[in-house]
Amino acid sequence: MDEPLLQVRDLTKTYTQHRFLSRKRREIPALRGVSLSVRRGCTLGLVGESGSGKSTLARCVARLENPTSGEIWFGDTDLASLDRAQLRPFRPRIQLLIQDSGAAINPYFRAWEVVAEPLRIQQRGTAGQAKTKTLEIMQQVGLPETLAERRPHELSGGQRQRLAIARALVLDPELLVLDEPFVGLDVSVQAQIANLLLALQEERSLTYLLIAHDLALTSSMADEIAVIHGGIIIESATPSEILRTPQQPYTAQLVAAACGPGAGRASAGGAL
Amino acid sequence: MGYLLRRVLHGVVVLVAVSILSFLLLHLAPGDFFAEMRLSPQIAPGTVDALRAQYGLDQSLPVQYGLWLRSVSKGEFGYSFAYNQPVSALLWPRVRNTLLLNTVALVIAWLLAVALGTWAAARPGKWEDRLCAVASSALLVIPDLMLALALLMLAVRTRWFPAGGMVAIDFTDLSACSKVKDLGAHLFLPATVIVLGTFPLLYRHVRSSVSESLALPFVQAARGYGIRRNQLLFRQALPAAANPLVSLLGLSFGTLLSASLLVEVVLGWPGLGPMLLESILARDVYVVIAVVLLSAALVIFGSLFADILLYWSDPRIRTDAR
Secondary structure, X not given: OOOEEXXXXXXXXXXXXXXXXXXXXXXXXXXXXEEEEEEOOOEEEEEOOOOXXXXXXXXXXXXXXXXXXXXXEEOOEEHHHOOHHHHHHHHHHEEEEOOOOOOOOOOOOOHHHHHHHHHHHOOOOOHHHHHHHHHHHHHHOOOOHHHOOOOHHHOOHHHHHHHHXXXXXXXXXOEEEEEOOOOOOXXXXXXXXHHHHHHHHHHHOOEEEEEEOOHHHHHHHOOEEEEEEOXXXXXXXXXXXXXXXXXXXXXXXXXXXXXXXXXXXXXXXXXX | OHHHHHHHHHHHHHHHHHXXXXXXXXXXXXXXXXXXXXXXXXXXXXHHHHHHHHOOOOOOHHHHHHHHHHHHHOOOOOEEOOOOEEHHHHHHHHHHHHHHHHHHHHHHHHHHHHXXXXXXXXXXXXXXXXXXXXHHHHHHHOOHHHHHHHHHHHHHHHOOOOOOOOOOOOHHHOOHHHHHHXXXXXXXXXXXXXXXXXXXXXXXXXXXXXXXXXXXXXXXXXXXXXXXXXHHHHHHHHHHHHHHHHHHHHHHHHOOOOOOHHHHHHHOOOOHHHHHHHHHHHOOHHHHHHHHHHHHHHHHHHHHHHHHHHHXXXXXXXXXXX
């Protein structure tokens, strides 16, 4: 329970912007030496405002992005040092739930095909087995079989988020990187999705890296909270410590925004 | 089905409007086919008047339009003054030649553009991508006419290809196999010019839509579950990039008669191009109107075809239309 499944060490990511007709480049640092670790079966909540590097971190951990420097230890493998082909066996073990599930689902597929696609790509089982497993997973995330033949745009926002979760789970990952899973959902659906994620974690002993800008909802789900600001982690502690005794002024601001007047609206609308 | 019928009716209305407009515009121009005869001292003014009366040119414009409509209903599309025969009989073989040339050229241009565009989009910023960008820009700025002339010169100097015409003089005596060979050799030059002229635009559209679709969240999600690059391109990115390209394909359809006009004139392809040019200069109005109408019909058909294709390929459009 205590060994870290994911350990990120001194991770940096710098985007370079090429100037038009010039050799000069502008460097935009998105991550400036991030270190964190997530224990197996636990949830680390990563909280920060837009532009703080949250999503970049998520994309680096899922290796959709090449980090500029640093290490990403998954078990005893440094993912940052692997190339495309070497990464392939690790892909199913780490799944990223992309922000905005509406856009993250292929509109040309039917609901069950969306979930079955990873199995197909990874060539797991026959087509029949894949379909059975797909319907099973959809059932688990609360999508009844009657929705299986629907197209993504015929589903509600909450149903699409469940579909994205089903797709992320179908390969039986160990680590799930959740990038803003509550954005764009109304409060009651947020709570449903949060409960679903907690139940799934229990059932499948999943490890979560939960990325959000909403401190209130995040602290209710996480075992530990890390606050990211300007591409570095400025504070990390348990949720109760963060909420009671924030060490950094920026964290205090986040806490005030989460617990102050209109906090309910803030967590629904997502404004800091 | 009701939708399709509405679109077809809409198309017919547009065609009628186009015919009226081209009638009006052509009659606004001063003079007519027989105007130059008046200058000739050898032709009596009475003869010219008789000719004009014979072809109905002395009637009022609405009457002329009515006469033309009657000839359309007979499938003749008016009467050519210069060739002294119905326009349709005059045009069909030429339309066939032009369609042959443009269809071959467009198919090649599209295949090249989709293949190269997708290939380059998958390698953004690499030298292959940059080379394609430079080459397509260069082709874009070179006028088709110049390309045609350069290739014509090459053909004349090297004698690798026949310089002009569609078939060899002894074409009718050739066996089926060498007929195809001969036609192909004659096609090569004009088709190359048209391909080089249309390819850059198509290439740029394909390259940009595929590279946009590669950045889409669901395509990124597919990378996350370990998809291989070719599958990523062909299963996820290319279908997502298809919508604007299908619309562009419809527009390409509209150019099937017009893309080659100048090339045909320069390279002597016996298609619509040389005939249209001649007819415009001679004010052989019914030939011009027929060509304009045919082009308009192709444009209408092309966009209808694109919409049907989109309806069939994109489930989102299908639901909205219901």
